[in-house]
Structures are given as structure tokens and as C-alpha cells.
Amino acid sequence: MQLREALARRYDDVKAWIKVITFYELAVGMKGTLSHLIHYKPITLQYPHEKRILSDNYRGMLALLRYDDGTDKCVGCDLCEAACPSRVITVVSAEVPGEPTKRYAEAYSMDMTRCLFCGLCVQACPVDALGMTREYEWAVYDKRDLLLNKQQLLAIGDRSFPTREKRIEFQHQNLAFFNVAFPGQPPKGG
Numbered sequence: 001m002q003l004r005e006a007l008a009r010r011y012d013d014v015k016a017w018i019k020v021i022t023f024y025e026l027a028v029g030m031k032g033t034l035s036h037l038i039h040y041k042p043i044t045l046q047y048p049h050e051k052r053i054l055s056d057n058y059r060g061m062l063a064l065l066r067y068d069d070g071t072d073k074c075v076g077c078d079l080c081e082a083a084c085p086s087r088v089i090t091v092v093s094a095e096v097p098g099e100p101t102k103r104y105a106e107a108y109s110m111d112m113t114r115c116l117f118c119g120l121c122v123q124a125c126p127v128d129a130l131g132m133t134r135e136y137e138w139a140v141y142d143k144r145d146l147l148l149n150k151q152q153l154l155a156i157g158d159r160s161f162p163t164r165e166k167r168i169e170f171q172h173q174n175l176a177f178f179n180v181a182f183p184g185q186p187p188k189g190g
Contacts, residue, residue: 054136059117059118060132061135066154066158067165088121108150133160
């Protein structure tokens with residue numbers, strides 16, 4: 001019994017000594033490297049020509065949206081400005097002349113150098129006037145180019161969201177007849 005244990009210890013010692021001399025661990029590591037080298041499949045994208053597929057919940061550049069008749073969706077309520085944690089958005093709202101109950105955004109600007117792309121402004125908007133696009137190529141030489149005004153934000157929205165929805169007054173028939181926005185409409189008759 002002692003002889004077997006002695007022979008087993010001796011065998012383990014010789015085996016360990018051979019592993020040290022032949023650099024066994026190095027050979028095992030090189031096996032993994034060589035198998036990767038032989039079965040190599042590139043994952044690099046040729047960037048300007050090939051674009052990366054973005055996930056569905058990707059949040060890119062912000063955009064202002066319009067209705068299908070070309071009018072702005074923004075009603076100038078300033079909720080997006082209040083919801084923004086980094087104070088990126090500046091809204092100057094005004095009343096529609098002759099209709100004191102209706103408002104619009106006279107001026108709208110965003111400083112995209114400070115934007116966190118959190119999407120809180122999009123969630124806060126009651127009329128869905130803001131949208132997160134899938135644009136990510138916004139490298140500029142001068143950061144003043146990232147101070148976007150209303151016209152630039154509307155252009156981004158037109159480019160990123162080509163399909164537009166109807167105005168709220170035309171989506172719901174009851175609003176189309178009973179809304180104060182249509183003073184010239186005949187009363188709904190039966």
C-alpha cells in the first residue's frame with residue numbers, strides 16, 4: 001500500500017516536472033489563440049458604408065414633430081422644459097391672436113451639448129410634440145452648431161418621422177364639431 005502511494009506521488013511529480021519543462025500552460029493558451037486565428041470571423045463594420053443596427057429602445061437626437069397639414073404639434077406648455085433635468089430646453093410660448101385659449105411655441109431651442117438623452121421631455125409632452133430619433137452622427141467642429149433652434153428641430157423631425165398624424169380635432173369627430181377652434185362650423189344636426 002505504501003509502495004503504491006509512493007509510486008503515485010512519484011508519478012505526479014514526474015508529470016508536474018514534464019508540464020514545467022514543456023510549458024504545458026502556455027501550449028493550452030496558444031491552442032485557444034490558434035483556434036481563434038484559424039476560425040476567424042471578423043466583426044468589424046466598415047463604418048461609413050455599413051451602419052450598426054440599433055436596438056428598438058435607442059434614444060438619439062431630439063426632434064419637434066408636425067401634424068399632417070404642416071402645423072407644429074407643440075402647444076407651448078413648457079412641460080418639457082420643466083421635466084428636463086439638465087435644463088437643455090428653452091421654450092418661449094405665446095397666445096394665438098384672437099384666441100386667448102390657444103397657445104403655441106413662438107421660440108424653441110435646445111442645447112444638445114448638455115442633453116442626457118434620458119427621454120423625460122418626450123414622456124412629459126401631453127401632445128407628443130417631441131420625439132427621439134435614431135440619429136447618432138452629430139460630430140461637429142464647433143459646439144455652437146449643437147445649439148438647435150425651432151426650425152432645425154422641425155427639420156430633424158421631418159427627416160426622421162416622415163409619416164404624420166392628423167390634428168387632434170380631425171382624429172375625434174366630437175371635437176371637430178364642438179371645439180371652439182372651429183367657430184365657423186355649423187352645429188351638429190340630426
